[in-house]
Amino acid sequence: MPRPILATIHTESLRHNLARARRAAPDARIWGVVKANAYGHGIERVWEGLRGADGFALLDLAEAERVRALGWRGPILLLEGVFEARDLELCSRLGLWHSVHHDAQIDMLAVHKTHQPHRVFLKMNSGMNRLGFAPARYRAAWTRLNALPQVDEISLMTHFSDADGPRGIAHQMQVFQEITRDLPGERTLGNSAATLLHGSDPAVRADWVRPGIAVYGSAPDFPDHDIAGWELQPAMTLSARIIGVQELAPGDTVGYGSSFTADASLRIGVVACGYADGYPRHCSTGTPVLVDGVRTRLVGRVSMDMLTVDLSQLPDAGVGSEVTLWGRAAGGQMLAIDEVARAGGTVGYELMCALAQRVPVVVD
Ligand SMILES: Cc1ncc(COP(=O)(O)O)c(C=O)c1O
Numbered sequence: 383m384p385r386p387i388l389a390t391i392h393t394e395s396l397r398h399n400l401a402r403a404r405r406a407a408p409d410a411r412i413w414g415v416v417k418a419n420a421y422g423h424g425i426e427r428v429w430e431g432l433r434g435a436d437g438f439a440l441l442d443l444a445e446a447e448r449v450r451a452l453g454w455r456g457p458i459l460l461l462e463g464v465f466e467a468r469d470l471e472l473c474s475r476l477g478l479w480h481s482v483h484h485d486a487q488i489d490m491l492a493v494h495k496t497h498q499p500h501r502v503f504l505k506m507n508s509g510m511n512r513l514g515f516a517p518a519r520y521r522a523a524w525t526r527l528n529a530l531p532q533v534d535e536i537s538l539m540t541h542f543s544d545a546d547g548p549r550g551i552a553h554q555m556q557v558f559q560e561i562t563r564d565l566p567g568e569r570t571l572g573n574s575a576a577t578l579l580h581g582s583d584p585a586v587r588a589d590w591v592r593p594g595i596a597v598y599g600s601a602p603d604f605p606d607h608d609i610a611g612w613e614l615q616p617a618m619t620l621s622a623r624i625i626g627v628q629e630l631a632p633g634d635t636v637g638y639g640s641s642f643t644a645d646a647s648l649r650i651g652v653v654a655c656g657y658a659d660g661y662p663r664h665c666s667t668g669t670p671v672l673v674d675g676v677r678t679r680l681v682g683r684v685s686m687d688m689l690t691v692d693l694s695q696l697p698d699a700g701v702g703s704e705v706t707l708w709g710r711a712a713g714g715q716m717l718a719i720d721e722v723a724r725a726g727g728t729v730g731y732e733l734m735c736a737l738a739q740r741v742p743v744v745v746d
Contacts, residue, residue: 386623395615396431407581411436415594545575575602600730619709626652636682662726669725
């Protein structure tokens with residue numbers, strides 16, 4: 383018998399979420415952001431659900447090769463561009479579009495031998511101070527790229543630091559628009575938060591949007607909105623089963639460090655899921671979990687292969703009962719990954735990406 387833990391990727395939910403993102407930015411084309419192995423879901427596993435995107439955005443050349451191997455002939459964008467000169471050969475061979483965010487990438491292009499000029503996305507650092515040309519240097523980079531025979535179309539790109547928070551995007555939009563106003567080329571600006579919150583705002587109009595996390599069923603601005611509020615559905619369920627039950631007397635403690643003490647008699651279930659499966663160790667007593675579709679709480683510390691849950695309100699639960707760590711229970715009840723992430727002091731992104739190799743995965 384395999385250990386009773388399973389991750390399920392929900393094809394229909396991916397499709398639904400992609401359609402939801404489209405509705406938020408009806409005039410834009412959509413990059414399906416599949417970096418980090420499709421946010422931990424697996425590129426091949428999300429393929430059926432996301433193949434309706436207009437293009438795929440990612441970082442690793444090996445991942446781009448996997449998308450081409452799936453038969454995708456449309457656009458693929460390398461969000462961080464090339465890392466070394468020989469990467470351009472693969473771009474030529476696979477027809478990859480790539481971001482250009484520093485001078486060395488232009489130097490590499492200038493000496494690259496290709497019959498097929500490249501489409502590039504010139505990235506501006508409009509305030510996030512991660513990748514991109516400073517606004518004052520952006521137009522010079524554009525002029526340099528525009529003079530290269532290795533380049534055909536130049537698209538314009540930036541990325542927002544606070545689309546999900548109170549600071550918003552106006553300050554970066556102002557910089558981006560001021561510098562690019564009269565430049566030709568398509569624009570790609572926003573991630574999930576910007577797409578959901580501002581996608582239909584004419585002032586933030588873009589030719590391409592780049593929603594990642596929303597498509598995987600996590601609310602980018604949780605807890606301001608949850609997935610139900612955004613009409614999104616979990617794309618990944620992590621479920622396991624109860625493999626043991628303990629009856630606690632008042633004063634009994636649970637697990638390493640005895641971090642939980644029962645103040646009354648309490649039945650607890652021991653679940654076949656721990657931090658070595660990707661469940662966050664920082665989740666403490668009170669973190670929500672579903673047992674047979676009923677919401678209860680984690681008690682005590684998460685250990686490597688097991689965690690413990692309160693069964694006091696679940697008299698029928700026992701060994702073999704279904705536990706939903708996040709996602710959708712067999713009966714349809716939902717537990718948003720965002721709630722679990724928050725209890726562990728992190729975000730849904732990290733939980734998805736951290737799903738451990740040892741967890742078997744099925745696609746439904
Ligand atoms: C350049 C770029 N575009 C789009 C995204 C997608 O962002 P999100 O998953 O928040 O929608 C990311 C993710 O970090 C990114 O780095």
